[in-house]
Amino acid sequence: MSDDLVARAQAGDQTAFRELYRQHAGRVYALCLRLTGDGRDAEERTQDVFVRLWDKLRSFRGDSAFSSWLHRLAVNVVLNERRTTGRRERRVMSAEDPDTVVGAQHAAPLHLNIDLERAIAELPDGAREVFVLYDIEGYGHGEIAQLVGIAEGTSKAQLFRARRLLREKLER
Amino acid sequence: MNEQELHDAVSRLPKSIEPPRDLWPGIEARLARSGAWRRWYWVPLALAAVLVFLLIARAERSAWDVTALAGRPLIGTTRLAASGRLRVGDWLQTDDSSRALIAVGRIGQVEVRPDTRVQLVVAKANEHRLALARGTIDAKVDAVPRLFFVETPAGTAIDLGCAYTLETDSLGNGLLHVTAGEVEFQTGSHASRVLLGALMQIRPTTGPGIPYVEGAPAPFVRALIAFDFAQRGTRARAIRTVLALARPQDALSLWHVLQRVDPALRGVVYDRLAALVPPPPGVTRRAAIALESRALEGYWTKIQRIHFRMMVLRGVREIDPRTGLAKP
Numbered sequence: 001m002s003d004d005l006v007a008r009a010q011a012g013d014q015t016a017f018r019e020l021y022r023q024h025a026g027r028v029y030a031l032c033l034r035l036t037g038d039g040r041d042a043e044e045r046t047q048d049v050f051v052r053l054w055d056k057l058r059s060f061r062g063d064s065a066f067s068s069w070l071h072r073l074a075v076n077v078v079l080n081e082r083r084t085t086g087r088r089e090r091r092v093m094s095a096e097d098p099d100t101v102v103g104a105q106h107a108a109p110l111h112l113n114i115d116l117e118r119a120i121a122e123l124p125d126g127a128r129e130v131f132v133l134y135d136i137e138g139y140g141h142g143e144i145a146q147l148v149g150i151a152e153g154t155s156k157a158q159l160f161r162a163r164r165l166l167r168e169k170l171e172r
Numbered sequence: 173m174n175e176q177e178l179h180d181a182v183s184r185l186p187k188s189i190e191p192p193r194d195l196w197p198g199i200e201a202r203l204a205r206s207g208a209w210r211r212w213y214w215v216p217l218a219l220a221a222v223l224v225f226l227l228i229a230r231a232e233r234s235a236w237d238v239t240a241l242a243g244r245p246l247i248g249t250t251r252l253a254a255s256g257r258l259r260v261g262d263w264l265q266t267d268d269s270s271r272a273l274i275a276v277g278r279i280g281q282v283e284v285r286p287d288t289r290v291q292l293v294v295a296k297a298n299e300h301r302l303a304l305a306r307g308t309i310d311a312k313v314d315a316v317p318r319l320f321f322v323e324t325p326a327g328t329a330i331d332l333g334c335a336y337t338l339e340t341d342s343l344g345n346g347l348l349h350v351t352a353g354e355v356e357f358q359t360g361s362h363a364s365r366v367l368l369g370a371l372m373q374i375r376p377t378t379g380p381g382i383p384y385v386e387g388a389p390a391p392f393v394r395a396l397i398a399f400d401f402a403q404r405g406t407r408a409r410a411i412r413t414v415l416a417l418a419r420p421q422d423a424l425s426l427w428h429v430l431q432r433v434d435p436a437l438r439g440v441v442y443d444r445l446a447a448l449v450p451p452p453p454g455v456t457r458r459a460a461i462a463l464e465s466r467a468l469e470g471y472w473t474k475i476q477r478i479h480f481r482m483m484v485l486r487g488v489r490e491i492d493p494r495t496g497l498a499k500p
Contacts, residue, residue, distance in 0.1 A: 042191075046191060064480045065480050136182060138496060
């Protein structure tokens, strides 16, 4: 059970921590991939998240579900990295990237998801981050403003822009 | 593509994408390089040292601090003035005008309300256990799960990192109300999991009932209680009412119902649950109806995530109780 794994990992059990990685890597990687728009960056950030998790694990007190807590940690790691380095080139998913999307269950035709994933990756950084956090991950504008370090109005404007750009890209 | 079509397409995106290569070796190497793994090697040694210290201070360890909040509670036959110590085996009793605060080792506190009788059963670093014979306590624990237990005449409340109010009469009729985190309530035969913002009835012979959220419609709660504790004929009627009245935010109740109905009814309960909160990827109808633990745990994780999100963002953001996502 996840609770038991978390408790064991908090007590320093490396095997339990590895199992936590196995259980949550897909969810964290998906978030990193969409926030960064780049497969290689996403791999690095996923590793950053789990290294950071090992340090922070003892501060998890169960006030929320572990997966939600980890998700928030991952968002912070990705956004902090961006703030720290200040680098952010506009990136486009490479040709082989669509293969990485396979693996989860799809309710829609695969090509639609791949088109949408690619279109999201091609969004400008600010618009992509707000779109991923709001429309995919369910954060509110207030939370996003805090996380990203922008005004709430900017978050709304970026979301509007992202949706418009996505619709345009997908109609082409 | 219009706004709605975009929204629909986004909602179908997979929540999980496996990395194209195994990232674990890189993570393990970085932890080893940074000394983080090594630092943890000291934890068992440190724990052992603490254990030795605690063994030496054994007499001190087997007692918790108690403070009188009102009136003069009794410890054994001694009236508590301002503060004192509750030792293993001691009973603390409040009358109708007294209250007390027990420090649960170093992990939390329990407020003992009036007309309550409680005993310290175990006071160890890895197990903190009280027996609540009757009355009401408010517990708040800040520790890893399964360190704090409260025995009642009907079963045991197990802390999973939380705050809660637990009341019981001397026969075991009671109510559990969780205000933070999660509590598991166990008897010999079965267990219930109660999330923050949820309540659960307790009865002496049947143990924990089905948890339900605060503000659940009264007819729904009445039907749940009838299902839990009434005669067999009444249960069949009650289950029909429960299924008819259940809302997406009642998924945590249906998850428990699924495991307690007769096998022949599991299909209809599952279908209702799945209609309210779709199962996560990997959870199949067959596995859930067979009560396979992996399927049940997977479903519970999703229900738990949505529930926590709704509670945490209550009043801030309207959350779709079917998905846990913010409503546009």
